[in-house]
Amino acid sequence: MKSKLLLSAILLPAAMAFAQQYGGMWMPTELNEKEMKDLGMKISAKDIFDPSKASIKDAVVQFDGGCTAEVISGQGLLLTNHHCGYDNIQSHSTVENDLLTNGFWAKNMEGELPNPGVTVDFIADIKEVTPQILAGTDGLTGAALDAKVKQNTEAYIASQKVENYQKVTVKSMYYGNKYYAYVIETYKDIRLVGAPPQSIGKFGSDTDNWVWPRHTGDFSMFRIYADKNNKPAEYSKDNVPYKPKHFLPISIKDKQENDFTFVFGFPGRTTEYLPAIAVEKIMNETDPAMISVRDVTLKVLDEKMRTDNATRIKYSSKYARIANSWKKWIGEVEGLKKSNAVGKKQQYEQSLISKNPQIKATIDGLNKAYNEQAPYALNRAYYSELPRNAETLALASLFSSYVEAVDNGTFNAKSLDGFKTRLSEIYKDYESDLDAKVTAQVLALYATKSAPQFLPSGLEKFKDAKANVAVLENYAKNSIITGQANVNGATTYSDINKVFADQASLVKALKNDPLIQLWNNIKGAYVSTTHSKVTSLQADIDALQKTFMAQQMATDKDRKFFPDANSTLRVTYGKVKGSNPRDAVSYGYKTNLAGVMEKYVPGDYEFDVPKKLISLYNAKDYGIYKDKTGDVPVNFTATNHTTGGNSGSPALDAYGNLVGLNFDRQWEGTMSDINYDPKFSRNIMVDTKYILFIVDKFADAKWLLNEMKIIK
Structure with missing residues (x-):
């Protein structure tokens, strides 16, 4: 049973006192x-940037637009997560040579595999350009302000x-109160060097996702060529291997609890400065709504996947995708409640108001706007989850957009x-057939949970999930989407x-499709x-949030602020x-190879272990x-304090040596995107000892170790 205890009811031992206050995703x-x-930390800020x-x-580079990677040798060797390189490993896999299952290790540089389209971005410089971007914006609001900012940015x-190999981009920080320019250098010849089998790189897979203790060797290696x-x-x-200005020495010294670490990377998105009312709506309304839709979806899929192996294989990736956010949101809600996030923010707001009474008007405005938006935001939450869970509705949405684009003349050969x-x-x-059952459930939930004013005419008859199955099966008989209706002499399944081949007749048929x-x-x-x-x-809300952010920074002189993450x-x-994390639950700070063997289930897709x-x-x-x-x-x-985008980020010690590879967060602290709390928030990393152990002893790729600077 999940504990509902508030923070005040949890007795923390003296060892859990924290000097760390705010966490933060700090600009370098x-x-x-x-x-x-x-x-x-023993080095200086200048040593970092x-x-x-x-x-x-x-x-440190942004890897393929979404993850982070780091250079670990003087010859451009890159380290990132296995899940960050997964698509590229998959693209080189065949039935005869399954690199995902068997792993891959180049024997030399000639054996490294190219990956067309994959890029890495170095940040050459960062400068604040607020005066240039906000020039001439005094008194402007809304669309006029946006247009002027866009004009100034382009100029x-x-x-x-x-x-010619560099580009400049400008990013907004602090909700539009500051702007920074980035000089970016993009390298385009990135080759796969090595990856462990997924029984190491994805060990624990869906079951262990967001969970501690973990035992996953989530890493892969690439190389930059220039x-x-x-x-x-x-x-x-x-092309030849890239010669970096700096590469990370790798420490395999033992780690101790309370050792200093820092993570350097490209976190995706956080919202640490929301008002209490916003956090309350997320915690009590929108997150639970999205969780409820995925609850019913996962239940339907799980029932079929447990009884049919072919379905389990076919749906494993979809199930993992749906469960990933579902699990994160559940942890987020629990963490926000347990850390008393709303109460703390309310206290902070009152503290700000006592120092600057003008802030009360801003808070009142935010409260009013969020409360007015709440029913609409809740409907958006339910609505947006429909096509994310029911593929039949996702296909209907895609085909509907296609018809609209054809009618508008905006659909071309590309x-x-x-x-x-x-x-x-x-x-x-x-x-x-399986997705009809999912669709039946999510439609019933939508029809039941949505306020009547948001429902289209006729949808009230979809409140019964069992009855929905028969209705949807009847629709399916006459639908192109399900592959049961024939158009142009074929079905969507067959050809x-x-x-x-004849888009005019297809569009005509789609307009009469019952599911569309x-x-x-x-x-x-x-x-x-x-x-x-x-x-x-x-x-x-955005305009008020910008004002609130500026007021916080101007009023709270005791706090050092950082901008929310935005993939920079x-x-x-x-x-x-x-x-x-919970009453009577205590986790150690590390896991070992013995724990891998404790979880070992022969032949299991999540917990199998390679014979070697x-x-x-x-x-x-x-x-x-x-x-x-x-x-x-x-x-x-x-x-x-990490989030999405920090996957593959280097974890460094007090001297700037690589000691780990970031890949996940602990479930009980996933609320850190909204409310970081060092008592609960934990990031999870692969130990460099395990990475090098796999490269050396398991893969026998000692030639790669010779490139590295290993601190023993």
Whole structure:
């Protein structure tokens, strides 16, 4: 049973006292250096980021637009997560040579595999450009303000003289109160060097996702290639390994609890400065709504997957995708309640008002706007989850958009190729009968939970999930979506190209498709009752939030502020630490190879273990990678404030040496996107000892170790 105890009811031992206050995703040009040094950092802020000379930032890259990676050798060797490189590993896999299952390790540089389209971005410089971007904006609001900011931004970027392999981008911070320019260098020849089998790289898979203790070797290796002048270039066999300005030494020293660490990467999105009313709505309304839709979806899928192995294989990726956010939101709600996030924010707001009475008007305005928006935001939450859970509705939405684009004359040959590819991806793993049961459940939930004013005419008859199945099965008999109706001499299952051979007849048939008509009815009601209202109120909220952010920074002189994450380069820091997330539950700060063997289930898709790893364990052939306990550490936790996008980020010690590879967060602290609390928030990392143990002992890729600087 999940504990509902508030923080005040939990007795924390003295060892759990924290010097760390706010966490934070700090811009590397504006680090909270004093707190970092108070917590144990031995290097300076300039060692981390210095545009004039080599620094740690020259070893950290954004990997393929979404993850982080780091350079770990003088020859451009990159380390990132297995799940960040997963698509590329998959793209090189065949039935005969399954790299996902078997792993891959190049024997030399000639054996490294190119990955067309994959890029890495270095940040060459960061400058504040607020005066330039906000010039001439005094008194402007709404669309006029946005237009002027856009004009100023374009003018600033055009004025910058950069190399032909560089680009400049401008990012808003602090809700539009400040702006920063980034000089970015993009390398385009990125080759796969090595990856463990997914039985190591994804060990624990869905069951262990967001969970501690973890035992996952979530890493892969790539290499950056450049032209003969060490500059970015498109793939060419004549390119050479990139020579970095800096690469990270790798420490395999034992870690101790309370060791200082910091994580350097590209976190995606946080909202740490929301008012109490916003957090209350997330905690009590929108998160529970989205959780409830996924609850029923996962239950339907799980029942079929447990009894049918073919379905389990076909739906494992979909199930994991749906469960990922579901699990995160559940942890977020629990964490917000347990950390008393709303109460703390209410106290903070009153403290601000006592120092600056003008803030009361801003808070009152936010309270009014959020309360007015609440019913519309709740309907948006339910509505947005429909196509995310029911593929039948997702397909109906896609086909509906296609019809609209054809009618508007905006659909071309390139659009068609992309559309057919997207449809093929869905249909290859789509079971219309199973998805009808999912659709029946989510429609019943939507019809039951939504206020009557938001429902389209006729949807009230969908409140009974069992009755819905029969209705949807009847619709399916006459639907192109389900592949049961024939158009242009083919079905969507049998021949996508033939279905689209005569687009005029296809469009005519789609307009009469009962499932598309059902979706258009739902969408039409949403657009007419909710979309414009929720959007206009959000514009009001955004304007008030900008004012509130400025007021916080001007009023709270005792607090050092950092901007919310927005996929730009950031530093977060903390200490290696275990946790006491619930009453009578205590977690240590690290896991070991012995724990992998404790979870081992032969042949299981989540918990199988490769035979060679079992042999190494049985022989205790650990080399220099065992710690003082005699075991190989696998994962560890710390109080670093991370989020999506930090996957693959380097975890560094007090001296800037690589000690771990960030890949996940502990479930009980996922509320850190909204309310970081060092008592509960833990990031999860792969220990460098385990990474090098796998490279050395398991993969026998010692040639890669020779490139690295290993601190023993």
